[in-house]
Amino acid sequence: MSMNDILKCCTLCPRRCGADRLxxxxxxxHAGAKAKIARADLHYWEEPPISGKNGSGTVxxxxxxxxxCFCQNHEISEGCKGFELSDEELAETFLMLQGKGAENINLVTAAPYVPQIINALDIAGDRLTVPIVYNSGGYENVETLEMLRGRVDIFLPDLKYYSCKLSAEYSGAADYFEQACRALIKMWELVGAPQFDENGMLKKGVIVRHLVLPNCRHDSAKIVGWLADNFAPHEILISLMSQYVPMHKALDIKALSRRTSTFEYNTICEMVEKCGFDGYFQQRAAAEDKYVPEFFDEKYY
Ligand code: SF4
Known part of the structure; x- marks a missing residue:
């Protein structure tokens, strides 16, 4: 089956909609037959070994x-703002970012476009020399991840919820934890433990991101507990985020209508440290600056 044939009956992610996208x-x-993106540029707000000095080449x-319900990028995730690219144009986009000095190519929310991305990576071939980062909400099929073997160097998945009730209510996916932890184990199998270059840039590995939500610290604690039960401290990195800001549909949900408190965030930080994981913690002051990049509905570069 060719990469494009997969789009005839799409089962790329755990939704397994079977949509004939072709x-x-x-x-x-909402993804169609062609890759659709809303921005491709250098991005400086990822974890330090991803952004580096030059920025991450983020698509x-x-x-x-x-x-x-709280997505800060809902304009593109739900509204599907963006512009379509052929696989050749996507390859040129990756090369353009590398030409601008990007430390890596950072594919954000790429699961629905894995076939187009694989085609684009094949077209770019040896000309693309920087690491490829797969930046994901965590809701992934292991079969789709397997297609990325040898093509992706760094996985940057979220692990958002432990509770089915929370994931159903906040993200419309009751089976989120079951799918995301299987996916995470697969990601680790594909790239292994973190490897850095002489400048401290990540060349291979998995960084698990977790956003501490308000009124959810017990759920966050279960996630950290699961990570500690399934990974040795040197096997993964953890990025604990605190920048939650009520927005979008979350404004109508009482439990999500405030910021995460310092107490809630620090409780989970201490737990991560006690488990011996290395990682990245967000300064509360930095978390005040909500950063949402500008998105485009026409190709602008
Ligand atoms: S990638 Fe999109 S169309 Fe394909 S199964 Fe998932 S949600 Fe459905």
Whole structure:
């Protein structure tokens, strides 16, 4: 089966919609037959070994297989703002970012576009020399991840919820934890423990991101507990984020209508440290600056 044939009956992610994307149908994620992106530029707000000095060459894909009620990028994830690219243009986009000095190519919310990305990586071939980062909400199929073997160097998945009730209510995915932890184990199998270069830039490995939500610290604690039960401290990195800001549909949900408190965030930081994991903690002051990049509906570069 060719990469494009997969789009005839799309089962790329755990939604398994079966949408015939080649015939113009779309599934839960709104993705169509062609890759659609809303921004491709250097991005300086990822974890230090991803952004480095020059910035991460970030490609924001439009559409998403989760619809988180608090998504800060809902303009593209739900609204599907963006512009379509052929696989050749996507390859040129990766090369353009590398030419601008990007430390890596950072594919954000790429699950619905894995076939197009694989085609684009094949077209770019040996000309693309920087690491490829797969930046994901965590809701992934292991079969789709397997297609990325040898093509992706760094996985940057979220692990958002432990509770089915929370994931159903906030992201419309009751099976989120079951799928995301299987996916995380697969990601680790594909790239292994973190490897850095002489400048401290990550060349291979997995950084697990977790955003501490308000009124959810017990859920966050279960996630850290699961990570500690399944990974040795040197096997993964953890990025604990605190920048939650009520927005979008979360403004109507009482439990999500305030910021995460310092107490809630620090409780989880201490737990991560006690488990011996290395990682990245967010300064509360930095978390005050909500950064949402500008998105485009026409190719602008
Ligand atoms: S990638 Fe999109 S169309 Fe394909 S199964 Fe997932 S949600 Fe459905």
């Amino acid at each position: 015939a113009g149908k779309t599934g839960f994620c 924001f894909f439009s559409g998403c297989n989760l619809q988180c």
